[in-house]
Amino acid sequence: MSATALVLTTLLGDNAVAMSRALAPALARATGLGVRFDCTGEPRSSAERAVWERELVWACGLLTLRTIDAGGAVCDIVAAPVFAGEASPVYRSVIVARTDGPVRTTDGVARCRIAINETASWSGCHCLLAHLADTDRTAAFAACTLTGSHRRSVEAVVDGRADAAAIDESVWRHLMASEPASVEGLAVIEHTADWPAPPISLARTLDPALRERVLDGLLGPGPADVAGLERIEPVDAGRYRTMVERAERQASGFGVAPLERLSP
Secondary structure, eight states: OOSOEEEEEEOSOHHHHHHHHHHHHHHHHHHSSEEEEOOOSSOOOTTOGGGGGSSEEEOOHHHHHHHHHTTSOOEEEEEEEEETTOSSSEEOEEEEEETTSSOOSHHHHTTSEEEESOTTOIIIIIHHHHHHHHTTOOOOOSEEEEOSSHHHHHHHHHTTSOSEEEEEHHHHHHHHHHOGGGGTTEEEEEEOOOEEOOOEEEETTSOHHHHHHHHHHHTSOOTTTSTTEEEEEEOOGGGGHHHHHHHHHTTTTTSSSSOEEOOO
């Protein structure tokens, strides 16, 4: 094995952590390089500079492109996953609410107490705003709570601190399969439109030949290597530009201020 060591990290949810743990050794086998998954066991903060200094970062497309555009990450978007059951690298969010709660329809979601993971998130925040706008609803939330993660958004809805939330469907499926008790009492009200799946970025600091070797290796793993993954396909930053432009237009779309941040 080469002495070159690469570090993979993710800013995504529980399912991505599990997939990354399997992806690192699969990538090591495919490339002959040392590949380590960096995970503290807690959700990583997008503001943590060290995250964006890793050789491989798997994160929200909106957040990644914004960070690159702002000069906070010296990397390029190079690939994206095709999740199990999908035909291409796309994903969507599910809008969830309590079965015994006050929200039954998307019209109700637009006026309810909403939980979002972070304002920088596409799947937990801007995807919801886009869905409301595209279905001719106006976001006029009674309250917005920042939870810090999809899991904590689910918890906030379950225990009544919020009425509804938009959850990355891949995270939702993971929780339903691995921790069904954590989503007990919740139901999916609606699915959003499909959007480009969260990309994997590769550091520009790597030697060009090494970058090519890593990219080739990324395109190798499949379901036999990583549960929940069909394959990984090459993509570029242009695929995510619409998300950035849309988020800029939606920046003031919460309808309430200030946002309440959920205490740890």
